Amino acid sequence: MNERQVSGQRVGIAMLADYPERIDVRSPAEFARDHIPGALNHPVLGDLERSRIGTLYASSPFEARRMGAALVARNIARTLESALCDKSREWRPLVYCWRGGQRSRALVHVLNEIGWRARQLDGGYRAYRRDVVARLASLPERFDYVVICGLTGSGKSRLLSALATAGAQTLDLEGLARHRGSLLGDWPNAPQPSQKWFESCLLASLEAFHSDRPVFVESESRRIGALQLPDLLLSHMHRGRRLTLVTPLEQRVQLLKQDYGHLVGDAVRFRERLAPLAPLYGKAALARWEALAASNDWDTLVVELLERHYDPMYSRSLGRFAPADDAMCQVEVRDVSAEGFSTLARELLSGFEARELLTTSAS
16 A cells, blocks of 8 residues: 555545445445445444434534534444454554545544544545446446346356356346346345445446456346446447357246245235236236136246246347347257256356457467
8 A cells, every 4th residue: 555645544535445444434324325345334323313413403503513422422432342342453444424524534533543543535435436436437348248148037047156156257237136137026025225235236246357257147128126237337238249048938937936936826916016017918918817826827827927928028128239140159958957057057168268268369
């Protein structure tokens, strides 16, 4: 670290990587919406406390500062006696609040008085957020993408996971978004993150990649549930090599029953998820699908949903971008077991590595 880049106790966003231990002193609600990856939340003002101080400040700034100082002091004391009680003398955390103001400055002052080398992030979370937006507008173009395509239930997510296990660089967008990207794609008991936290995690994933190796990613539309992909990432995915899985219908049905096991047997919840399809297919179609769910005829139901809704929709989506013929590859999937996808992943990765080696030698 170049100490000349440190102005007093303040550090710029460019030096973030030099401080892996980070403390977010904002309120729990602020922290939950988004925070710097790896940061721990030790608020100097809780949610209700922050609200009370803000309300009081409108009528009496002096009283607000007096009350706020007392609350901050008590909260810092509790943090020192609990979460920070085992930190060594060499500990050097980076502390930030909303904009690098009084909340983070208060904790940094106390930590440095004790003897730790704490630093305050200049500009706070706002500076970090601006950096995330700026980097997502440039970083995705550094990589070559291999886009795993295929009709719903083809095993794209399973192959992506197997590729990661085999050592490939993989970008799991659905994992980051906590959503499978379809009408029924909600994860059970796992709400989607905020758009900002999704982007923070996405940037952290991209930063871990090497530009000399391909990045495998599942084909996605612009939105994954309620979250939106950055424009630059989506456009470069559309330009990437396409790896299309061709999986028999019977096996697709079985994979989907496993993926959506939390809905199988829950006809009421299933009906709620299908409600948005009424304007597209009519009440009669929805009534039939609800009856199939109620009678536990899930195989017939899944086949009908695939043939009438998912397959045509996915085909239209893929038609929006068409890479050159030499950027397309079809792979037949016969074994949909975990071992089958592991074997396929190793074979594909070996083939891609061989192709990259030949390309490099030829150039």
